[in-house]
Each structure stands twice: as structure tokens, then as C-alpha cells.
Amino acid sequence: xxxxxxxxxxxxxxxxxxxxxxxxxxxxxxxxxxxxxxxxxxxxxxxxxxxxxxxxxxxxxxxxxxxxxxxxxxxxxxx
Numbered sequence: 729x730x731x732x733x734x735x736x737x738x739x740x741x742x743x744x745x746x747x748x749x750x751x752x753x754x755x756x757x758x759x760x761x762x763x764x765x766x767x768x769x770x771x772x773x774x775x776x777x778x779x780x781x782x783x784x785x786x787x788x789x790x791x792x793x794x795x796x797x798x799x800x801x802x803x804x805x806x807x
Contacts, residue, residue, distance in 0.1 A: 729755070729806065732765045734773045734783035744782050746796045754799070758806040 731751060738744040748764065755762035767773055776783060780794040786805055 729760060730763045730765070730787050731805075732767055732785040734767050734776060734778065734785065735781045736768055736770050736773060738766050738768050738782070741782065743796050747782060747784065750796070750799065750802055754802045754806055758803070760806050 733744060733747060735741055735744045744766070748766075751762060751764060773781065773783070776785060776790055778790060778793055782794070782796075783790055784792040784797065791805065792801065
């Protein structure tokens with residue numbers, strides 16, 4: 729699964745680290761490969777036409793914005 733995390737301050741953002749940890753944990757539990765890209769450049773983030781971050785993009789489609797998603801939501805992405 730290809731996931732992109734959009735956050736201009738990802739390296740300093742506790743929410744982003746929580747998202748990364750959750751994605752990696754669920755992927756490992758489900759025994760699914762995970763390709764995670766982190767995009768911090770605002771010019772590139774704007775290409776997704778989002779208004780708040782963090783944003784989560786799976787296979788090119790924005791699936792979540794503005795917060796750390798719940799575990800059940802993340803699990804649904806790995807079905």
C-alpha cells in the first residue's frame with residue numbers, strides 16, 4: 729500500500745509521529761507491506777487541494793485530513 733503523509737512540519741509534529749506509528753503498527757498486524765512517503769513541501773501539498781494538515785493520501789486519493797485518524801479507520805484502509 730502506498731501512503732503519503734502531508735504535513736509541512738512533519739518532523740516537528742507529534743500528530744504526524746502518532747500517525748506514522750499507527751500506520752506502521754496496523755500494517756505489521758495485517759502483514760501488509762507499507763510504502764510511506766512524507767511530504768513537507770507546501771507547494772507539493774497544495775497540489776492535493778487540501779485546506780488542513782496532516783493529510784493522508786492512499787494510492788493518490790486523499791482519505792483523511794486534519795487529525796490523527798482512529799485505529800478502526802486505519803484498519804479499514806488495510807482490508
